[in-house]
Amino acid sequence: MKEPQDKFESLLASLNPQQQEVVLYTSSPQIIVAGAGSGKTRVIMVKIAFYCYALNVNPEKILAITFTNKAAQELKDRLEILNLSGVNSGTFHAVCLKILQAHGNYIGVKKPVVYDEQDQAALIKECLAQLEIDDKRTSPGRVVEWISRKKDELEVPQPVAGTKDYKLHLVYELYQKKLDALNALDFGGLIMKAVELLTKYPDLRDYYQKSKYTHILVDEYQDTNTAQAVFLKLLAGDNRHLTVVGDPDQSIYSWRGANINNLLHFEQSYPTAKTFRLEQNYRSTQAILEASNGLILHNLQRKEKNLWSDKTDGEEIVYLKVESDRAEAKKVAEILIENNLDGIPYCDMAVFYRTHSLSRSLEEILLKRGVPYMIVGGLPFYQRKEIKDLLCYVRFIINPADRISFKRIINTPARKIGDKTLLKIESAVYSSGTDFYTLFKNNYGVEGISGHPRKVCDFFIYLIDKYRPKFESDEHWNTVVEELIEEINYISYIKNTNTDEKADVRIDNINTLVEAFAEYQAEHENASIYEFIDTLALRSSADDLNGKQDKVSLMTLHCAKGLEFKLVCLIGMEEKLLPYYKDIEDADEIEEERRLCYVGITRAKEKVYLLSASRRFTYSGPKYSLPSRFISEIPEEKLKANSRPQKNEPARYFNVNYYPKDNHFDMNEFMDEFSVGDCVYHYDYGKGVILGGTGYGKNKKLIIQFNGEQEPTVVMASYAGLSKLDEQ
DNA sequence: TATCACGGCGGTTCT
DNA sequence: CGCCGTGATA
Numbered sequence: 001m002k003e004p005q006d007k008f009e010s011l012l013a014s015l016n017p018q019q020q021e022v023v024l025y026t027s028s029p030q031i032i033v034a035g036a037g038s039g040k041t042r043v044i045m046v047k048i049a050f051y052c053y054a055l056n057v058n059p060e061k062i063l064a065i066t067f068t069n070k071a072a073q074e075l076k077d078r079l080e081i082l083n084l085s086g087v088n089s090g091t092f093h094a095v096c097l098k099i100l101q102a103h104g105n106y107i108g109v110k111k112p113v114v115y116d117e118q119d120q121a122a123l124i125k126e127c128l129a130q131l132e133i134d135d136k137r138t139s140p141g142r143v144v145e146w147i148s149r150k151k152d153e154l155e156v157p158q159p160v161a162g163t164k165d166y167k168l169h170l171v172y173e174l175y176q177k178k179l180d181a182l183n184a185l186d187f188g189g190l191i192m193k194a195v196e197l198l199t200k201y202p203d204l205r206d207y208y209q210k211s212k213y214t215h216i217l218v219d220e221y222q223d224t225n226t227a228q229a230v231f232l233k234l235l236a237g238d239n240r241h242l243t244v245v246g247d248p249d250q251s252i253y254s255w256r257g258a259n260i261n262n263l264l265h266f267e268q269s270y271p272t273a274k275t276f277r278l279e280q281n282y283r284s285t286q287a288i289l290e291a292s293n294g295l296i297l298h299n300l301q302r303k304e305k306n307l308w309s310d311k312t313d314g315e316e317i318v319y320l321k322v323e324s325d326r327a328e329a330k331k332v333a334e335i336l337i338e339n340n341l342d343g344i345p346y347c348d349m350a351v352f353y354r355t356h357s358l359s360r361s362l363e364e365i366l367l368k369r370g371v372p373y374m375i376v377g378g379l380p381f382y383q384r385k386e387i388k389d390l391l392c393y394v395r396f397i398i399n400p401a402d403r404i405s406f407k408r409i410i411n412t413p414a415r416k417i418g419d420k421t422l423l424k425i426e427s428a429v430y431s432s433g434t435d436f437y438t439l440f441k442n443n444y445g446v447e448g449i450s451g452h453p454r455k456v457c458d459f460f461i462y463l464i465d466k467y468r469p470k471f472e473s474d475e476h477w478n479t480v481v482e483e484l485i486e487e488i489n490y491i492s493y494i495k496n497t498n499t500d501e502k503a504d505v506r507i508d509n510i511n512t513l514v515e516a517f518a519e520y521q522a523e524h525e526n527a528s529i530y531e532f533i534d535t536l537a538l539r540s541s542a543d544d545l546n547g548k549q550d551k552v553s554l555m556t557l558h559c560a561k562g563l564e565f566k567l568v569c570l571i572g573m574e575e576k577l578l579p580y581y582k583d584i585e586d587a588d589e590i591e592e593e594r595r596l597c598y599v600g601i602t603r604a605k606e607k608v609y610l611l612s613a614s615r616r617f618t619y620s621g622p623k624y625s626l627p628s629r630f631i632s633e634i635p636e637e638k639l640k641a642n643s644r645p646q647k648n649e650p651a652r653y654f655n656v657n658y659y660p661k662d663n664h665f666d667m668n669e670f671m672d673e674f675s676v677g678d679c680v681y682h683y684d685y686g687k688g689v690i691l692g693g694t695g696y697g698k699n700k701k702l703i704i705q706f707n708g709e710q711e712p713t714v715v716m717a718s719y720a721g722l723s724k725l726d727e728q
Numbered sequence: 729t730a731t732c733a734c735g736g737c738g739g740t741t742c743t
Numbered sequence: 744c745g746c747c748g749t750g751a752t753a
Contacts, residue, residue, distance in 0.1 A: 067743085068742095068743080069743090091743065092743080093743050094743090116743095117742095136748095187742090187743055188743095190743090252741080253741080253742080253743095255740085255741065255742095256741080256742065256743080354740075354741075355739090355740055355741075356740080356741090357739080357740090357744085360744085377741095377742085380742080380743090411730090414730085414731080416729085416730060416731090417730085418729060418730050418731080419729090419730095420729060420730090421729080421730090538743070539743095556740085556741060556742095557741075558740090558741045558742070559741085559742085580740065580741080581740095582740070583740090596741080618739085618744090619737095619738090619739080619744050619745090620737095620738095620739090
């Protein structure tokens with residue numbers, strides 16, 4: 001058994017000279033420009049070990065800021081092996097939350113609740129109504145986004161009549177007031193309030209800089225926004241033990257306010273900073289490396305960098321052009337199965353795509369072929385309806401001033417309370433000047449609320465009285481929650497409002513949530529329910545990933561950052577999808593799309609498959625597209641010979657809506673041209689016979705027995721691209 | 729006044 | 744497709 005100290009020394013010895021130099025350097029802040037696969041995570045870990053074992057730094061004084069909670073957890077796990085479990089790690093948001101939980105009271109932040117986009121949108125809706133702005137023309141979601149971008153730049157509302165975005169500023173101002181009154185923080189607010197706190201209180205700032213966190217490391221620095229950079233500066237001050245790591249070629253979050261200049265102009269904020277480079281790639285084969293280098297070379301705004309590797313050539317990249325999304329899915333399934341037979345475990349394979357929606361057809365086929373898979377990402381756990389519902393119960397019970405939560409749960413499950421009644425209750429609460437609990441607990445006659453609605457209100461008072469003390473004590477929260485779920489009949493509500501299949505998934509999620517309560521309490525002494533709820537809100541979808549099962553990972557390209565697999569498939573390699581159609585006009589945005597593609601390819605250790613489909617069905621009908629320009633930007637000799645894109649392809653670069661929006665088309669003979677017994681040809685399934693049909697027009701479904709399929713298949717007549725065959 | 733069924737419509741990437 | 748808002752219905 002090796003001692004941790006020995007482990008550290010052998011780790012250090014295993015690094016290359018450049019990596020060692022980075023680890024040993026302590027004279028000033030340092031910025032590490034680290035290419036894909038250059039071992040930056042490892043360098044961060046060894047550097048932390050170096051601080052502790054060589055410089056005798058107390059692990060608790062070290063702060064590692066990561067991009068996701070998952071990355072933070074992985075780092076923690078690795079450090080634990082080195083006996084360094086005291087090291088602090090988390091995302092910017094988690095770190096800010098922690099600081100605000102500890103000292104937020106200085107600036108009026110106490111027991112903060114973290115609001116996600118849904119909560120924000122609900123609050124924005126209130127604001128729009130109050131300001132009499134039409135929420136059809138100004139969608140709450142858009143406003144949320146606008147405000148988020150302002151907060152990324154630390155901009156406060158400045159409503160000046162007659163100036164640009166005057167109304168948006170007005171909404172922002174009102175929204176912020178409401179947030180403050182609710183003790184709520186949105187994502188941007190977490191950073192902004194932390195900045196405010198550390199700016200206003202020099203003593204506190206000193207405490208953080210000089211004694212709380214003396215050594216700070218930040219990963220994925222290319223994807224930080226202005227607010228985060230300012231926060232970091234406040235936290236680090238002139239500390240020379242600051243390390244930031246990033247790769248400009250992997251900057252893919254500018255749409256979220258990330259500012260690449262934080263990385264490129266690091267020396268402006270930290271004049272004594274020294275720059276280091278890590279250019280040796282340990283992950284991928286030569287072929288993959290050269291292909292991705294060739295691709296990223298097409299970006300004009302780019303700092304020269306040359307990744308190299310001493311790995312063997314490896315296999316060339318395979319590009320496959322197929323007819324349809326279905327064929328693409330089948331091909332992917334084949335690739336996965338074949339390689340699995342060749343010895344690559346499923347857990348070492350991944351499929352990446354630009355948008356979540358592309359996973360659907362794939363899932364269907366994988367399920368059919370029995371390929372085990374898991375979707376990483378998708379809707380964050382916290383935002384799933386059943387989870388959000390239950391958490392809103394808890395949120396409201398421990399904080400009856402939380403209007404937004406109340407709104408969500410008062411009629412969930414249905415209790416015969418509609419908008420009108422809700423409005424009455426809200427205005428009664430508002431004009432009483434107190435909160436819901438105080439008003440209904442003490443008054444037997446609340447004006448305007450009687451009969452059934454009053455009973456429902458009393459039920460909530462009962463819930464608060466019964467469960468609040470339990471949540472605030474050290475009782476086992478999981479049993480408390482279970483009791484609550486039972487009390488509100490939530491499980492039968494889920495069963496009654498969902499198909500069996502869906503209900504099962506949701507009940508599964510609820511069980512996971514209940515476990516999470518127990519887990520948190522087990523891991524934290526004197527755990528506070530407030531802190532737990534907020535921690536949960538910051539948990540992203542990628543964080544739920546438990547990598548131990550032997551399953552193929554399906555995820556978006558954004559989600560893929562920081563991961564690696566032996567085999568990688570990129571599907572939907574088409575113009576308008578990658579690059580995405582919204583980013584296709586702007587040169588900067590094209591470059592970001594190219595980086596996204598680059599990130600995808602560089603995740604692979606050994607094999608890369610790129611797939612494009614000529615035809616893809618969307619909800620609005622079939623769409624035709626050409627292979628992505630990025631495929632032809634990969635040096636041709638790095639693509640497998642038989643898979644190189646053909647030059648001068650016939651232009652089929654148009655979208656077809658076969659079916660006009662006009663509903664009269666419903667009765668069109670085209671749609672009803674099929675009848676039972678007809679022989680038809682399906683572009684994918686081949687020949688078949690129609691057994692029956694349901695629905696009309698665009699929604700017409702046909703039940704068809706295809707040759708070679710065991711069971712009849714249901715297809716959408718309008719999407720299937722069916723053609724009638726003469727009798728055989 | 730609550731609820732249900734239907735039709736229209738938008739549609740990225742995520743802490 | 745799935746969500747949301749609308750209008751008819753109980």
